[in-house]
Amino acid sequence: MQLTTLDHPLAKHYLTVLRDQKTEPEEFRNAARRLCYSLVMEATRDLPTEEVTIKTPLEETTGYRSSSVVAIAVLRAGLGLLDAVIDLIPHVKVGFAGVQRNEDTAEPIEYYFKPPDLAEATVLILEPMLATGGSLAWAVGKAKESGATRVICLCVVAAPAGVDHMRREHPDVDIIVAAVDRDLSDRFYIQPGLGDMGDRLFGTT
Ligand code: URA
Numbered sequence: 001m002q003l004t005t006l007d008h009p010l011a012k013h014y015l016t017v018l019r020d021q022k023t024e025p026e027e028f029r030n031a032a033r034r035l036c037y038s039l040v041m042e043a044t045r046d047l048p049t050e051e052v053t054i055k056t057p058l059e060e061t062t063g064y065r066s067s068s069v070v071a072i073a074v075l076r077a078g079l080g081l082l083d084a085v086i087d088l089i090p091h092v093k094v095g096f097a098g099v100q101r102n103e104d105t106a107e108p109i110e111y112y113f114k115p116p117d118l119a120e121a122t123v124l125i126l127e128p129m130l131a132t133g134g135s136l137a138w139a140v141g142k143a144k145e146s147g148a149t150r151v152i153c154l155c156v157v158a159a160p161a162g163v164d165h166m167r168r169e170h171p172d173v174d175i176i177v178a179a180v181d182r183d184l185s186d187r188f189y190i191q192p193g194l195g196d197m198g199d200r201l202f203g204t205t
Pocket of ligand 1: 077129131188189190191193194195196197198
């Protein structure tokens, strides 16, 4: 498993906006979208392309077209990354994975999974908070059961425990993250983290 941590000043800037407890939902959503552009660019660095012949206004030349991409947003927080993915990859097909965590044990409880056709696609799993790794490992497992062979996870913040979990359960998938934080609280929140991503995106705190 390859873990890539973004090293870009603008990614650091937007992550700081997300971490700041004073950031209100509208600004939070904008910062999540802007940070996600960097996650997508990094995640698609090795995206297969097809060579095509096109004509510029001057002459014939060789161009490249992206192969198929599927994004699976893990509800709710993954929705905060979806706009940037659709903006950069307009031909993306989108699936949704509904998982709730048991607040006492952090075990994932599935309530919904609806992927598009995953065969031959590069599959991007959008799960901003990689805490214990339970939800992400579950979502990747479901994607693989549905035919995904090339899976890349887009995360905003990860805890070392979540990274270890993914390394054990899915050593074949890559993870792109803006930061790996110190640890988890006793309620399984990432520290220093940014709080509950879903609540902060949608103003439900
Ligand atoms: N989910 C969140 O939204 N935040 C965390 O810190 C951990 C899981």
